[in-house]
Structure formats: C-alpha cells, structure tokens
Amino acid sequence: MTSHLIASALPTSWRRASANGGNENCVECGKLADTVAIRVSKDPHGPTHLHPAGVFGAFVAAVAAGRLVPTA
Template structure:
C-alpha cells in the first residue's frame, strides 16, 4: 500500500493560501499551486531541487 503524499508549504509562508506546496515522492520533489490541489504538479529530481534551493539561499538565483 502506498502512503498518500504529504504536501507542505514553507514555514515562512503566511499569505492566505496563495503559495507553492511541495511533497517528497522518493527521488523526486513535486511542486503544485496551493489554490489548485487537484491540478497538475511539476516533478523535479531531488538533486536538482536541492541545487535550486541552495542557489536561492546563496543569492546565486534571484
């Protein structure tokens, strides 16, 4: 039996539900619009998503 995905938003997010949600799906990170939870989700390799987050934290990506 497969467990349902656990979607979450950033702990820094407090904008009334208009944000991005993410879920860990084994070796991929899924990203969706919180206003459309039954809509499409984008899938990124976990390593690529980690590099994206690191780029934001270091200021490489603005």
C-alpha cells in the same frame, strides 16, 4: 523530468514554506522517493511538476545563497 500529474492523486504529504505568512496562494512541495513534486496550493487537484530531488535541492540551495536574482 517534468510531468503534469494530478496533485491530489500523489501519495505524498504536502508542505508549505513556513515563511508564507499564512498566504493561501503559495507553492507546496511533496517528496516521492527520489523525486520532488511541486504544486500551487490554491489548486490542490491541479497539475504537479516533478523534479529529481538533487535538482530541486540545488535550486533551493541557490535561492538560499542569493544566487538567483528576480527579474522585473
């Protein structure tokens, strides 16, 4: 479930990772019922991707566990 909605029009509070080190160019997440909205912080009025909360939670768990390896 991926949509491209205007981020600033969504009724959510946006959160950044605490590990961003004050970087203004990062990803922000917002909770919408059973969906997680994702946007790029440098474009708060730009497009948003929506994903089911369970799918996003599984992605975060995989990243935290080191199961996703970056590619060059």
